[in-house]
Amino acid sequence: MPQWLKDAVFYEIYPQSFYDTNGDGIGDLQGIIEKLDYVKDLGCNAIWLNPIYDSPFMDAGYDVRDYKKVAPRYGTNEDAVRLFEQAHKKGIKILLDLVPGHTSDTHQWFSQAKQSTDSPLAGRYIFTNSVWEAPPQYKFMCGICPRDGNYLVNFFSSQPALNYGFYDITHPDWQMPCDHPDCLATVEALKDIMRFWLDLGADGFRVDMADSLVKNDEEKIATAKIWRGIREMLDKDYPQAALVSEWSNPERAINNAGFHMDFCLDHCKNANNYLFRYTEDGENKGFFNKNGKGNIMDFVRAYVPGYEKTKGNGYISMFTCNHDTPRLTNYIEKEAIKLGYAVIFTLPGVPFLYYGDEIGMKYAKNIPSVEGGFNRTGSRTPMQWNSGKNLGFSSSDKPYIPVDSSEGAPTVENQKSDPDSIYKVVTDIIRLRHENEDLQADGDFEVVYAEENTFPFIYRRGAFVIAVNPSAKEVSVDIDLPVSETIYKINDSKAEDGRVTMGAQSFLMIKTK
Numbered sequence: 001m002p003q004w005l006k007d008a009v010f011y012e013i014y015p016q017s018f019y020d021t022n023g024d025g026i027g028d029l030q031g032i033i034e035k036l037d038y039v040k041d042l043g044c045n046a047i048w049l050n051p052i053y054d055s056p057f058m059d060a061g062y063d064v065r066d067y068k069k070v071a072p073r074y075g076t077n078e079d080a081v082r083l084f085e086q087a088h089k090k091g092i093k094i095l096l097d098l099v100p101g102h103t104s105d106t107h108q109w110f111s112q113a114k115q116s117t118d119s120p121l122a123g124r125y126i127f128t129n130s131v132w133e134a135p136p137q138y139k140f141m142c143g144i145c146p147r148d149g150n151y152l153v154n155f156f157s158s159q160p161a162l163n164y165g166f167y168d169i170t171h172p173d174w175q176m177p178c179d180h181p182d183c184l185a186t187v188e189a190l191k192d193i194m195r196f197w198l199d200l201g202a203d204g205f206r207v208d209m210a211d212s213l214v215k216n217d218e219e220k221i222a223t224a225k226i227w228r229g230i231r232e233m234l235d236k237d238y239p240q241a242a243l244v245s246e247w248s249n250p251e252r253a254i255n256n257a258g259f260h261m262d263f264c265l266d267h268c269k270n271a272n273n274y275l276f277r278y279t280e281d282g283e284n285k286g287f288f289n290k291n292g293k294g295n296i297m298d299f300v301r302a303y304v305p306g307y308e309k310t311k312g313n314g315y316i317s318m319f320t321c322n323h324d325t326p327r328l329t330n331y332i333e334k335e336a337i338k339l340g341y342a343v344i345f346t347l348p349g350v351p352f353l354y355y356g357d358e359i360g361m362k363y364a365k366n367i368p369s370v371e372g373g374f375n376r377t378g379s380r381t382p383m384q385w386n387s388g389k390n391l392g393f394s395s396s397d398k399p400y401i402p403v404d405s406s407e408g409a410p411t412v413e414n415q416k417s418d419p420d421s422i423y424k425v426v427t428d429i430i431r432l433r434h435e436n437e438d439l440q441a442d443g444d445f446e447v448v449y450a451e452e453n454t455f456p457f458i459y460r461r462g463a464f465v466i467a468v469n470p471s472a473k474e475v476s477v478d479i480d481l482p483v484s485e486t487i488y489k490i491n492d493s494k495a496e497d498g499r500v501t502m503g504a505q506s507f508l509m510i511k512t513k
């Protein structure tokens, strides 16, 4: 287990939207290098970078054309190495995005495979043997390449699935078992890509659609086996490299597949969803909504079992948002967001902050789709730095996604100088986390008070007790806490004389004796 994860707080950077240094309207690696101090000042000591590889950008870079080459619009491989070096000098780790399940249909592997069954890479992708064969349970592209047969895609039509084999073989004429030499070669190709970037100085990977490798693998048994093999490689040759999975099933991802961390994504009725984005009949019923319609027990039931079962093996990664998810500003307002972030950064595991969330950037509704973003484009708008042109993102007259043009749009500049800002809460809480081991990834976690449809929620992290009341009403509960010190408060709240009293939309962190 990489030791640095114990106190890691990640910042997700969507490179094309962070900072443009050459005026082409698209963020670049030099821009990230120039903003490393900003990341450090936030208290983040690790970065996850969305794909930076050469790509036709049909899916924002998740359609990789060349895994070993930085997309020219972001810079060069040398710039990536400089980024690793500069980040390391400042104590910041860099995780790249690994897209193991599919490539772009412009990748040279695919260009070869689609020609004919005689191509040396014919088995790198999944083709049926005849263009007339397309069993309806699979997503195929049909009749568009010289080779006779249809090929399976993983996500968009431009993303053919790489061949790691099938666990449950239903069509033996074209489905290969996972131990077929062609499938094993795909795994070797993946390891080779990982080694390439680790050798250049990357600190690990966020793994895209990590559960998608082997097909017809309901229980993910064969997929997990591949990842365990990769984890063995890391343990042996790169013991400080970290892997975080886009899986959202901590038992499978951590216990079975050997990931160090697994994202708790926003999936309907999971732990993350119940805290924030859960919506029923058009009404938001997340726990943090001040309407008081959320139920903390839904979160507890969704979160605690997975936490208990994976404790000691790896970490659940809660996030404020990511590039696929509407920002919280789409559901709740500023005070609620402060409370939500204060909780995310005081839960166990390794938290992730999405760029711009620290200043309360808006989810841009109904803007045109850019690079396969569709409704996700609204969470991918350019970072807002200051009051200058394009809010400091770019000197271009036409940033590749329009910058928030609304009046009073938050910027780093205006939020930093506002004592009442989300930025202040985020940086305060992250600082407290770094200062106190109990609040970090491995610190004990225990629910102290959570009742159906009731506020507040109280939990313990080692010597600290944290209470939060997102509702608009004051609430109190009889709990005798041996308070030695009040560490942090948002709005009115106190723990004294055997009672915890929480004002409307409040947060309290105390240290016990």
Ligand code: GLC
Binding pocket: 059, 062, 063, 099, 155, 208, 209, 246, 323, 324
């Ligand atoms: C993951 C990525 C998403 C991408 C998809 C296909 O879900 O987060 O952005 O479109 O995989 O690679």
Ligand code: CA
Binding pocket: 019, 020, 021, 022, 023, 024, 025, 026, 027, 028, 073
């Ligand atoms: Ca640029």
